[in-house]
Amino acid sequence: MTEMETGAVTDPAPAGAVTDRAPDAVTDPAEGEAVVDRAAEAVIDRVMPSTGGVIPKGRAGRAASASTASGRPVEPGPAVELAGVAKVFNAGRPDEVTALDGVDLTVGRGEFVSLIGPSGCGKSTLLRLVADLVPPTGGTVRVADRSARQARRDLAYGIAFQQAGLLDWRTVARNVELPLELRGLSRRDRQGKAREMLELVGLADFAGHYPDQLSGGMQQRVAIARALAVDPPLLLMDEPFGALDEMTRERLQDELLRICARKGTSALFVTHSIPEAVYLSDRVVVMSARPGRIVEIVGVELGERTEATRQSAAFFAGITRVREALRGTPARSAPPAGADQAAAGAPA
C-alpha cells in the first residue's frame, strides 16, 4: 500500500524542511513577493490527497474547466463518468480485497451527488479512483471528458478528505494560500482570497495560528477553505464535515451549496450521515457492503434549501427512502423524494 493509495501523509515535513516554524516562504527580491516555499513544494505530490486541489507547479493560471493542459478546449460533458468500475486491492495475495465491483455512475455538470453505505463498502476508494490516486482494476473512469489521469494533470477538481492534511509549519492563512501561490496569484490576491475563505468557514481570527493550535474540527475547516479557494469545477469531498459540531456542520452545508450553485460546481461527496446526504444532494447513491456496488440511486427534489427544508415532510421522506435503501428494502418505482409530497400538497 503506497502513501498515495492511503492518502496518508506520514511525514509532512520533507528532508531539510523547517519544522520549528522558521519563516516558511522564500522571498523573491526582484518581485518582493513571497514565492512557494521549497519545503511545501517538495511535498505537494505527497499531500495531494488531502490538500484541497493543490495545483502542480508549472500549470499556473490555467483554467482547468475550459481547456486541457495542452490548451485544447474540452467539450462539455458529465463531470464524472464511471463505467463497469472495479477495484481489487492486493490481487492474487491472501489479503486480496475486492473493494468495488461493477460500478456505473454519472455525475452531471453542476450536479451534487453523495455516496453513502456501510463502513468499508468502498466509498473512499471510489473517490480516490476519480481523483486518480488509485487506478481501477476494471472499467473506465472519466472526469470532465478526460481520463482521470489527464483530469488530475489539468487540475479539474479540488479535494477535501477526512484528514485535514495541513502543513504544520505554515500558518492557517498560508495553508489556504498554498494552492493560490502555486497558481501564480499575486500576494495581495491570495491574501484577499484566503481572508474571504477563512471568513466563510468562521476562522478569520485564526489566520495567524498554526494548525497544531487548532482543534481537529477547526483544522478540517481550514482544509475546506483551501479546497474552495481555487474555485474548482468539481469537488471531491470525503466526510469533510465529520469532525464538526452540528451547528457548524449545518452552516457549512449551506455555504457549500451556495458556493456550488453560484459557481456551477459539481460535487461527489462521501458521508455517513443520511440527513446530510439528503440535504446536500440532487441524488444519493446508496452502496452495498463490500464488495461495494450501487444498490439504489435516490433522487432528491427539495427545491431551494431554506430554513424550513430541514423540517419539511419532503426532507424526512428523503431520509426514509435512503434509510430503506441502506437496509436493503427492495427499490420501489416511486418518484424522487420530495416530488410525491409536493404533488400531494404536503406542508413543507
Ligand SMILES: Nc1ncnc2c1ncn2[C@@H]1O[C@H](COP(=O)(O)OP(=O)(O)OP(=O)(O)O)[C@@H](O)[C@H]1O
Ligand atoms: N490501499 C488499500 N490496500 C488494501 N485494501 C484497501 C486499501 N484501501 C482500501 N482498502 C480496503 O477496501 C475496502 C473499502 O475501503 P474504503 O476505505 O474505500 O471504504 P469506505 O466505504 O470509505 O469505508 P469507511 O466508511 O469506513 O470510511 C476496505 O475493505 C478496505 O480495507
